[in-house]
Amino acid sequence: MRNLFLTAATLAAVTALAAGAAQAEGVLNLYNWGNYTSPDMIKKFEDKYGVKVTITDFDSNDTALAKVEAGGSGFDLVVPSAGFVGIFAEKGLIQKLDLSKLPNHKNIEPQWMSVAWDPGREWSVPWQWGSTGVSVNTKDYGGDINTSAIFMDPPAELVGKVNVVPEMGDVMLLATLYEGGKVCDDNPEVMKKVRDGLVAAKPKWMSMDYSTVEKMINHDYSATVDWNGSALRQRLANPDIKWGYPKEGYGLWMDNVVLLKDAKNVDNAYKFLDFIMEPENAAMISAFARYANGITGSEAFMPADMKDAPELVPPAEFKDKGQFATICTGKALDFQKAIWAELQK
Amino acid sequence: MAEAPARIHRFSVADLPGFKTVALVVFVALYAPILTLVVYSFNAGDSPSQWQGWSLDWYRLAWQNDQVKSATAVSLKVAFAAAILSTALATFAALGTTRRKAFPGQTFIYVMINQPLMVPEIVTAVALLLVFAMVKQATGYNGLGYLILAHSAFCVPFAYLPIRARLEGMDLTLETAASDLYASSWQTFRRVTLPLLMPAILAGAMLAFVTSLDDVVITEFIKSPGQDTLPTYMLGQLRRAMKPDVNAISTALLGVTLILLSSFFLLSKKKD
Numbered sequence: 001m002r003n004l005f006l007t008a009a010t011l012a013a014v015t016a017l018a019a020g021a022a023q024a025e026g027v028l029n030l031y032n033w034g035n036y037t038s039p040d041m042i043k044k045f046e047d048k049y050g051v052k053v054t055i056t057d058f059d060s061n062d063t064a065l066a067k068v069e070a071g072g073s074g075f076d077l078v079v080p081s082a083g084f085v086g087i088f089a090e091k092g093l094i095q096k097l098d099l100s101k102l103p104n105h106k107n108i109e110p111q112w113m114s115v116a117w118d119p120g121r122e123w124s125v126p127w128q129w130g131s132t133g134v135s136v137n138t139k140d141y142g143g144d145i146n147t148s149a150i151f152m153d154p155p156a157e158l159v160g161k162v163n164v165v166p167e168m169g170d171v172m173l174l175a176t177l178y179e180g181g182k183v184c185d186d187n188p189e190v191m192k193k194v195r196d197g198l199v200a201a202k203p204k205w206m207s208m209d210y211s212t213v214e215k216m217i218n219h220d221y222s223a224t225v226d227w228n229g230s231a232l233r234q235r236l237a238n239p240d241i242k243w244g245y246p247k248e249g250y251g252l253w254m255d256n257v258v259l260l261k262d263a264k265n266v267d268n269a270y271k272f273l274d275f276i277m278e279p280e281n282a283a284m285i286s287a288f289a290r291y292a293n294g295i296t297g298s299e300a301f302m303p304a305d306m307k308d309a310p311e312l313v314p315p316a317e318f319k320d321k322g323q324f325a326t327i328c329t330g331k332a333l334d335f336q337k338a339i340w341a342e343l344q345k
Numbered sequence: 346m347a348e349a350p351a352r353i354h355r356f357s358v359a360d361l362p363g364f365k366t367v368a369l370v371v372f373v374a375l376y377a378p379i380l381t382l383v384v385y386s387f388n389a390g391d392s393p394s395q396w397q398g399w400s401l402d403w404y405r406l407a408w409q410n411d412q413v414k415s416a417t418a419v420s421l422k423v424a425f426a427a428a429i430l431s432t433a434l435a436t437f438a439a440l441g442t443t444r445r446k447a448f449p450g451q452t453f454i455y456v457m458i459n460q461p462l463m464v465p466e467i468v469t470a471v472a473l474l475l476v477f478a479m480v481k482q483a484t485g486y487n488g489l490g491y492l493i494l495a496h497s498a499f500c501v502p503f504a505y506l507p508i509r510a511r512l513e514g515m516d517l518t519l520e521t522a523a524s525d526l527y528a529s530s531w532q533t534f535r536r537v538t539l540p541l542l543m544p545a546i547l548a549g550a551m552l553a554f555v556t557s558l559d560d561v562v563i564t565e566f567i568k569s570p571g572q573d574t575l576p577t578y579m580l581g582q583l584r585r586a587m588k589p590d591v592n593a594i595s596t597a598l599l600g601v602t603l604i605l606l607s608s609f610f611l612l613s614k615k616k617d
Contacts, residue, residue, distance in 0.1 A: 029570030034581020035588075039411060054571030055412060057581025063565065070474050072481030074569045 028053045028268040031064060031075040033255065036128070038288035045275050051268045068093050068260060076263040077272065082254045083327040085117045085124045094258040096122050101270040104277035112254070112294040116324055124256035125273050126294035128285065131314065131322060132170045132251030134244040135212065135231040140222040145244035146318065148178035150223050152201050159204045163215065163224035166208045170251050171225060172336045173325050177249030184328035191335040198343055208343075216241055227253075228311040229290045236305060243311040245318040252322040254294070379599065386592035403593040413594060415571065416578040420558055422489060423574065427496035428504075428554040434497070435504035435549055436542070443512040444538075459506075461499035469499065470566040477567050487569040495567055496557040503556045504549030507613060511545030544612045551609045555602050 030037065034057035042053050056075070058064040061084045067073050069091060080088060088094045099105050099122065108126060118124045134150040141157045149155070151162050152175060164171055172194070173183060179197050181190035209215075212224045216234040226234075231243040257276070259269050275281055282293040283301035292312040299307060306312060314322060328336060358364060386404070390397030407413050438458050442451065461469065477491050519541070523533040561576045568577060575598060579591050 031570070034578065056568065056570050056573055057578060059565075059580050067474070067566070070478035072478045072487075074481065074487040 026051045026268075028077070028265050028272055029056070029075045030054065030077050030079075030272070031056050031058060031068075031073070032079045032127075033057065034059060036079070036255075036289050038284045040288070041276070041281055041284035044281065044284070045272060048275075049268070049271055051265075051271070053272075071262070073260070073262075074264070075260055076265045076269045077257050077259060079127050079255050079257050082115070082117045082256065082324055085256050085258060088258055089118075089123055093261055094123060095261045095263075097125070097259060097273070098270070102274045102277065104274045107277045107279060107282075107295050107297065109294050109296050115254070116326070118256070124258045125277060127255045127257050127276070128289050128291040129252065129254035129294055130228045130291045130312075131245065132174065132225070132227055132253065132325065133231075133246055134223060135216060135226040135234055136223040136242055136244055137216065137219065137238070137240050138242050139240040145223075145242055146247050147244065148174045148246040148248050148250075150244065150246075151205065151225050152178045152197050154201070154204045154223075158223050160206055161222040162205045163212060163221045164205055164208050165210055165212065165225050165227075168336060168340045169325050169327070170227075172328075172340070173251045173323065174225065174246060174249070177323060178246065180248075183323050183326060184332040186331040186335065188335075191339070194335075195339045195342065198339060202343060232290055232306070232309055232311040235311070245314050245321065247318060247321055249321050249323050250318070251325045253325055382592055383596050383599070386589060386596040388589050388592075390589075403589040404597075407590040407593045407597075410590065412573070412578060413575075413590075416573045416575045419489070419492075419572050420574040420576075423492045423496055424554045424557040426489075426493040427500050427557040428550045430493065430497040431500035431553045432504040432508075432546060432550040435501050435508055435553075436546055438501070438505055439508040439512050440538075443509060459502040462502050466499075466562045469495075470563045473563060474566045481569070489572065491567050491569065492564060492572060492574075495563050496560060499560070499563065500553035500556050503552040504546075507549045507552065508542065508545045511542060511613075515541055548609045548612045551605045551612075555605050558598070558602065 028051050030053055032055060037055050042055065045051065046053055058067070061080050064078055064080060065084060065087060068075065068078060068088070078088070078094075085094075102125075105121070105125075108121060112126050112129070113121050115121070134145060134148065136145040136150060136158075138145070140161065141155060143155055143157075150158065151164055154162050175194050175198055176182070176185050176190070179190060179193040181187065181194060185191060185194075206221050212226050213230050213233050215221055216224060216226075216230075217237045219238075228243060231241065234241040235243070257273060259266070259273070263269055276285065277295055279295050279297035280301045282295035282298040286293045286298065286306065287303045290306070327333075385396070387399050387401065388397060389400035389402065442455060442458075456463075473491075473495050477495075481487060481491075515538075519537050520533055523537045524530075528536065558574075559576060560574075561580060564572075564574050565577050565580065568574070573581070575594060579594060582588075582591055
């Protein structure tokens with residue numbers, strides 16, 4: 001008798017639990033780069049929709065892809081970089097967005113509406129974007145900083161005081177464009193020039209490291225290949241530091257939100273996607289992550305020190321010089337790796 | 346005995362020339378970076394390496410950060426569960442490999458138990474990712490169970506080694522005496538072996554706890570939504586500039602590890 005009672009009680013409890021799980025409408029699982037999601041924006045979303053958002057961090061596109069590809073990851077939304085959106089789509093890991101559920105889709109800036117990795121913007125929504133260029137302390141060098149010559153052929157004032165971030169894709173992109181090539185060039189003659197240029201330039205560099213914000217502010221070096229968000233932080237600490245958009249061509253990157261095919265909280269995901277395309281909310285992401293967001297009208301809500309930041313929005317004359325950093329394949333990649341290995345010596 | 350050591354010229358590393366210098370260099374190399382981290386966690390400015398005065402701001406900020414809070418909770422839950430589970434398993438394994446006659450294949454079993462110490466962690470991580478992904482898809486369960494199981498598995502050798510060492514060091518007289526006095530084998534275990542073994546079991550549990558708390562690779566691969574632990578949370582900060590709140594979290598983590606390792610040391614000293 002007692003057993004029967006226990007069984008009944010357990011059954012009741014299990015049913016209640018299962019029901020609880022089924023009703024778990026109030027959840028959304030976001031998988032994003034670390035330190036990249038504005039807590040204030042998340043709080044606002046949670047309060048507005050009564051949805052509990054979990055944020056889980058990844059540290060590289062490859063980690064994110066590997067986890068999602070293994071299946072059963074449990075995430076709803078992921079924020080891969082531009083080149084990876086196509087890979088997620090090709091592997092059938094993400095679903096096409098139902099634009100009728102995204103009234104704010106119209107807020108995407110025209111230049112981000114039709115992009116190489118997602119023509120028509122049917123698979124992904126902008127999160128943050130930025131550029132790769134050069135950051136220069138203008139007290140040490142007064143000449144033109146809008147050129148990759150800063151590190152490919154450093155002017156006398158900068159010789160021995162230049163840093164290059166050890167990021168193969170970004171550096172190879174700038175160097176190839178500087179030598180007159182194109183993104184992922186596989187022309188041996190062009191790549192020979194790129195190699196010779198870099199090898200000749202390397203003795204004039206001081207270092208190849210990542211911690212540029214610290215070292216530019218501390219004046220350990222006078223110029224560096226960098227990303228615009230770092231440059232913004234450098235300028236705020238030292239107004240002499242300026243951001244250059246190499247006129248030979250500079251790099252662009254964008255991180256985008258995609259909806260996973262096996263997402264369990266699709267309705268909440270749509271609410272979130274629409275929510276972050278609201279200018280005020282997009283500005284909250286920017287205020288936290290310190291990059292531009294690609295949403296029209298968000299400028300009005302940006303913090304004062306970012307509103308007219310020259311690092312965030314390229315001036316008109318350089319606007320069409322930006323090239324998207326894609327992941328090269330085949331011969332182009334082999335060239336890059338060989339040159340890169342030589343630079344590491 | 347008292348005057349003997351003075352006359353015997355035993356070899357001692359300390360007599361080698363340059364011993365003090367080498368020791369000093371090694372200690373500085375080991376501890377200077379950690380000390381720097383601790384000091385800079387009290388920095389007032391928001392740069393991780395420029396000193397701008399003392400403050401507790403970063404501790405306060407880290408404490409108020411919801412993601413840090415949830416990561417701490419996950420870390421502690423997993424570490425507690427994994428420590429208990431792995432220590433229980435390790436205790437049985439240690440008893441099974443010492444308190445009985447030697448049997449063929451004993452070395453093989455010993456190697457099997459200590460497998461996590463030898464197989465590269467990344468290999469285990471990838472293997473677990475694949476298997477757990479299948480289980481996740483089949484069951485739809487996404488809870489902490491995966492992390493706890495995985496952590497328990499690689500914590501077993503850390504708990505096993507001190508327990509086994511203690512069992513090998515304990516001679517059988519007391520246990521034999523208990524049997525002579527008609528104690529059943531359970532009574533012998535419960536009243537004699539277990540109390541004698543307790544310091545080693547606690548020490549093993551603490552080592553397991555610390556090992557679980559520190560793990561990055563396996564956790565990064567198998568965590569489900571909302572299951573960032575402190576180390577994976579900190580790893581996630583890498584892409585963007587690190588702020589001193591990471592220093593503050595590291596210092597706190599260091600403190601916990603230090604307390605546990607000291608207790609481990611004290612416990613294993615006891616009765617030796």
